[in-house]
Amino acid sequence: MSLEDLVLYAVDYARELGASYAEARYHKNTSFSIVSRNGTIMGAGQELKEGIGIRVLVDGALGFSATNQLDNENVREAVEKAYRLAKAHARLMKKPIEFDDSRVGRARYSVVEKKPFTSMSLDEKINVHRELWDIVSRAPSEAKVPVFFLNYIESIEEKIVANSDGAFIVSRIPRLTVFYNLVVMSPQQGSIQRFEQLGASGGLENLEEWSLYETLDNDVKVYEKILYEAKEPPKQEVDVIVGSEVVGLVVHESCGHPSEADRILGREAAQAGMSFIKPGMLGERIGNENATVIDDPTIPGSYGFYLYDDEGVPARPRYLYRNGIIYEHLHNRWTAKIYGTHSNAASRAMDYASEPIIRMANTYFKPGDYSFEELLEDVKLGVYIKSYMEWNIDDTRWSQRYVGLEAYLVENGELKGFVRNPVLEVTTKAFYSKVDAVGKELRFYAGTCGKGEPAQGVPVWFGGPDLRLRKIRLGVAPK
Amino acid sequence: MREELLDASKKLVEKALSEGYDEAAALLQQRRTVMVKLANSEPSVIQRWRDLVLNLYLVKNRKILVISLSPKTLSEVEKTIKELIDVADKLYESPFYAPLPEPGEPVKLDLVDKKLLDKIEDPSEIVERMIETAHREKIDYVAGMVKLSYNEKALATSKDASFYEDSTSIQAYLRAFAGEDGSGQWSIGSRRLNLEKIEEMASIAARYAVDSRNRVSIEPGVYDIILSPMVAGNLLRLVGMMASAFMAFMGMSMFMNKKPGDKVGSEKLTLIDDAVNPELPGSTGFDDEGVATYSKPIIEKGVFKTMLHNSKTAAKMGVKSTGNAGWISPRPWNLVVEEGSYSLDELVGEVKKGILVTNNWYTRLQNYVEGVFSTITRDALFLIEDGRIVKPIEKIRIADTLPRLLSNIDALGRERYDIWWWEVEIPTRTPYILVRQIHTSKHTV
Known part of the structure; x- marks a missing residue:
């Protein structure tokens, strides 16, 4: 039986057993990685995760079962287990689970690598590690780089999704990811550390796009200066230019996550928590006119790219906050039913062994029309926070903290030296209400967003332009 | 599955050596797991997994490859082993390389609880007990999770290690909510099923929820x-x-x-x-x-x-x-x-x-x-x-x-x-x- 037939068989068999809804997803994740420390290759890794995940609704209870034994017998058993477990727990349901009647699609799509992974030899890929170490280790003049850890990952995600409402989606998405951890150290000054993830869908064309050689050389030189020169941030209220990297994280944490309807309805309450957004809060104000945040899975080349979600619903941009108003949540077909709306295709699973849950894709703050110079020009005293390391947010997504890594003092519209570990610690409403100017340059950053039980990490982009906030009191990270 | 897993792991190591690798280790894990996730004092999803995961460690001329596969068949794994020898050839010697060690005598541990094993097929009784115990306090609702697993692992190495171990485990946690702002959370993890301990976990979460209502703000310092x-x-x-x-x-x-x-x-x-x-x-x-x-x-x-x-x-x-x-x-x-x-x-x-x-x-x-x-x-x-x-x-x-x-x-x-x-x-x-x-x-x- 072909894989497509096996998926359809699982759906049909679950329906035969009596499931009111059935869904099967063949899901294959392959990856190849090369890991180095200080330019020396430590090893290579290959990963293959391949199997079928099955979901059924039985008497209002939701069952999920997964197997990587891809034959009729094992798939049949997986369907039966999902069915029986759901049935056994149905008596504990107070409110039966139902799905909305969103339109689902039948389609095949794939992302084409402009430069396939095979267009570079293994030797050339290994050389990238060596050359980057060469650049990084030579960049500082006094300090040393004791560790430069680099992980290069090529991955391909392939899926066949079918459900009893007629969805049938076949997709293939390749992605390139680079992680690095960099420590710059001086015996007198201590250390500074930078961890970064770069990622996009597509192929090796992304390596060129990231221009790692130039960026890392410059970054290490900057980190050394921070180590030697950075001063404590001002203690009084100042204007803060929040760099696009930080803005991206802020919108992910304090707009994207609290807009997940499953979180609002309490489904993640014991794990990642709930949301300050409660049912009935659509239309309430969360920020000023400048605050518009969009989540869009359909951005070409994005890390979180997809055209149909894992419930077969076609993807589209979602306006989560619009001109300061809580405008739209991220929905799957379960939350859409409760809200009396339609799914906006936010349902994704990490791999065959994971249930589809509501996820962000590519979340960004809508750009405005200020150049960077214009954002700075009337700041008398301020801080520009370009990048971060530490951050966290509470489990309702209200109180958040970002600790700047590369940060500058701004005096009379000009950058004047480095600021050490400034802490931006604000509530969600304060952040979106204090944005008084929005940059015009939209930049995206890659991340692996964690959610669910068992935890699922999925690729996302988050981004935005640089923003200016007025009158913020910054803290400083402890020494 | 003991013998099958041991055999398969040994065969994979032999296959790797015959393909030209200098050293190999194969770790095969078969898992059977059920997890019930709770929200609003009812199950939000019941999940069940049964799969076989293979991890392979291969060395050629001090160059290291690590592979993780969820294989459909063992012949598929053999194909991968063969293909990767070319990759191994092109890698550089790992600065971390050291030969695989001589195997020790594994510690014999009794890690399987029969009672827990039986509940993997239907844990609904445990779920019910968790919810019911928490609701003995004046809470509004609970969220949480209980997961029961049976795992088997077999390890073979080119240094003649050939070991098997099976184990059960339970992980359970609850977060209870009371009133406008009260909440408490607790967890437990064990190799054995002990319902009293699970009840204790649920009670602690619920009590903290009740005790933490009507909070006031304090200044940081x-x-x-x-x-x-x-x-x-x-x-x-x-x-x-x-x-x-x-x-x-x-x-x-x-x-x-x-x-x-x-x-x-x-x-x-x-x-x-x-x-x-x-x-x-x-x-x-x-x-x-x-x-x-x-x-x-x-x-x-x-x-x-x-x-x-x-x-x-x-x-x-x-x-x-x-x-x-x-x-x-x-x-x-x-x-x-x-x-x-x-x-x-x-x-x-x-x-x-x-x-x-x-x-x-x-x-x-x-x-x-x-x-x-x-x-x-x-x-x-x-x-x-x-x-x-x-x-x-x-x-x-x-x-x-x-x-x-x-x-x-x-x-x-x-x-x-x-x-x-x-x-x-x-x-x-x-x-x-x-x-x-x-x-x-x-x-x-």
């Missing part, structure tokens, strides 16, 4: 802090992970510039990697290289005692493996904190101005080498004044450094709890811990 076992488990997991020699090599550890014998904490702190405790769910008799595991202190009376090694990191540092492989990175199996002599009331009694923190999450570091971190509290949080709990308070961050946190430990409870949940991935047995003079922070606007 420097406080004495009592870390509940949930919080201690979350923060000490970082310490446990950083004790991995690999993490130190990678610049991801506060022990990067330390060596065994250095003082790293209060003399009241002893933190053990208890690999062979048959009750704790991380226990195992052999590591991924076939080295016998054993219990060892990571920190003993405040002194850094053992860095965790596999044979590669050990060779690099001229010491012996500690039985913590991970082919690439060593890791702790279970963390156990030596108990103190205080009851929780007595710990509170030691505090003039402080906070009892019962749960936290989202711990992140600004700098691993220096251990600069913050974490945000959640659920019940109480202000302590003059040795008494005076009122529940609103969320605040702990924002300090791990070295200071370890150094400022002043007293430990005598009762320990077995914690294992989303934010404490390493099973941890720990009491409540009193830490003096810790910095806190909060949003400024």
